């Protein structure tokens with residue numbers, strides 16, 4: 433129960449535990465004897481990192497990745513047998529906190545390795561096989577890591593979303609060479625699109641993120657199952673005459689007598705401004721298009737064909753990251769991680 437005077441949220445994310453678990457199980461089944469972890473950085477791709485971790489752990493996932501040490505405390509306490517690793521490694525400033533937290537770094541520079549070596553603790557490490565973003569150089573990795581207990585040695589693909597891109601095979605071959613030379617207990621290369629490139633990319637562990645949360649594809653070539661749906665309260669209903677316009681810049685003009693529902697959902701909540709005129713609400717199977725500009729805190733939907741609505745009703749606003757990415761010109765990644773903190777996140 434909420435405290436008596438806590439204002440109730442006016443927008444909800446309805447989150448589908450079964451879809452999340454099924455997406456993960458599809459990835460896990462596709463890698464055979466390799467392990468399937470989960471990237472839950474950026475608050476579990478906007479869905480709520482701890483809630484996501486608990487549901488994936490219940491589905492069998494044991495290995496979780498975040499980007500920052502800051503992202504570890506909200507996950508605590510960890511379920512039994514679960515490990516959390518921090519993809520950015522660890523800096524001098526983060527070290528005191530890192531030593532108190534039940535997580536380990538994915539070390540990315542020789543300086544980080546030297547720092548962590550003094551702790552005597554196990555680690556993971558990242559080798560850069562051609563993305564030129566983060567990680568040890570392949571030629572230096574064996575020397576830099578010598579003597580450390582490397583639980584997982586990682587690399588990351590730059591072009592996995594484009595299966596035919598020649599850099600995929602170049603990075604895979606480079607990583608296979610590293611695997612032969614640099615001792616570690618396990619090796620991991622693939623994110624979600626990387627896992628779909630085939631068994632040669634699976635090594636011992638995959639690190640899917642997006643594909644678990646409804647973006648991109650899952651194994652078998654199927655689109656990932658959407659995990660989130662939005663609901664927002666109708667603040668006001670109004671009847672607009674043909675020729676009148678709605679919202680900022682008068683971007684929508686009614687061509688017929690039109691009923692407009694103004695709801696408590698805007699781009700501050702992650703309903704992207706790029707969905708202006710393109711997103712939609714759904715009422716009993718009727719598609720009600722977004723009318724005009726999405727505002728920061730509000731959006732208007734043309735509900736002329738759904739006359740049963742009243743002020744105060746909850747409007748269902750589908751949130752399929754792939755479909756909305758195609759419409760909005762933003763990536764499914766951006767749409768997910770932009771989901772705001774004003775939503776009540778309701779797991780079903």
Ligand SMILES: *Cc1c(COP(=O)(O)O)cnc(C)c1O
Pocket residue numbers: 471473519588622623624625639640641642643
């Ligand atoms: C974010 C991230 C992932 C997950 O990537 P997706 O494309 O969301 O599956 C995997 N590995 C690393 C190193 C990452 O930074």
